[in-house]
Amino acid sequence: MLPERKVAPLAIDLTLVHRRSITSLYSNLVTRPTGRAIRSGIESQIAEMEEERSLCLSILDFSQVRVLDYSCADEIVAKLLLRFQGADRPGEAFFVVRGLQEHHQEPIEEVLEHHDLLPAAEVEDRGFQLLGRADRQQRACWGTLLRLGRAAAPAVTERTGIVPDAATAVLSDLAERRVVVAYRDGTFCSLPSLLQE
């Protein structure tokens, strides 16, 4: 679990990273090499941030992206989440996907389901939600935490009707999946709430 500390939001505009990472300038995110270059750029920015602070919240902003294909979505979103979800992750980075439009959702959802990943995302006209193949309890706990901001399992149990042990297990699982932050005092915080701190 993580100690109390201030989170440093790091907004990563994918178009800007794209432009800095590779020679050719495209707002269409297609092909694996493009995705790899963007991911590498994001990881470098996170590494720089983490020299100063040990927890980093990275916002992947797709609002200026037009075409996003599966290969690029796999290289950017899936591989980035996988890398920072594993026990050997290079740092304490959490990711929020933002600016998703209808045409981005399909490739992103496909790669998330393929790798069984669950990022928090802000979807156009629908607000924050869990993407990927989340079950009913995961969505209920995450949604409740989103409304509460930061809370312990009993508060989530009270509002969802999920039994305490199950709520604790679900919240811990969501923390392992890096879509909530687990603090040492037994509370959990949703990532969108951290954005508002």
Added chain:
Amino acid sequence: MTRVLVVPPRLDDDAFDALIAEAAEVGDERALIDARHVRWADPYGMVGLLALGETLRQGGNPPLLELPQASDVVSYLSRMGFVREAEAIFEMRSPPRPRGGRESSVLLEITRIQSHEDVHGVIDVLNESRISTILSEQLHYSRADAIGFSMLLSEVSQNIIEHADAPGWVGIQIYNWAKRLGRKVAVISVMDLGIGFKGSLAREHSARFGDRWSDSTALEAAFIHGITRFRDPGRGQGLKQIRKKVGRWGGKIAIRSGTAKIADVPEWDDAQPMETDLSPFPGAQILIVLPAKAESAPEGGAAPGRSAPRR
């Protein structure tokens, strides 16, 4: 000696299969591809003719090409970029000079794909041109569909770079299939002269197929089961996503590689889901046909047809 290969009046996927069957007889002779009587051509036929010419050229004898007699057909082949590409492959008598100044109705000229940068180029060309308007006006696609069309094209073009180990071509055009389907269609052709599906998968996957290993089993493995030569667990999804999108839009996708062809066949088409014992041809040849949506059709397009067989 010169062997004449006569191109049927309709230069499409059937004509391509017929031509490569004839080409198998060329041997050491020089080939003259006689396209004088061609009256109609789609991107698959045109790109197929380039692929055939390139194969013959690599065999040691630069083939000759007689362009169609009909001036409107030659003009169309020029606008599609066929003549420009053909000049690097065939010997042609007085090929037509390209005429500028006229806005082309071509959705995507025949474009050579040799690198990922070329894939970016294709997607940029599509999005800088009036693709959304054309797809909306002619196929009744939404803006999101138009972007989905670009995604599909990106994935299918990357297939050349990722799996063929050789360059290829892509071309797209919209046609009015008034008699056959009563609707307009977008015809997408992507071809390469690389190692083919069997060659791409052989090292990693052939052993467990044993005696069954063939062009058809390799196609099934990639097309149906998403098997790829890459160990990265994120790979192999491109074809699956392409099939899903084509199916949702009521379209057809067929992939020919080596001596086999596999397809997801919609209700409006009468092709076989799997064909074997075809005339051998290097690389992979992909045909995608996407019909216009009925103007009031719900998302999901035409009725489902026959998918490639699961074994």
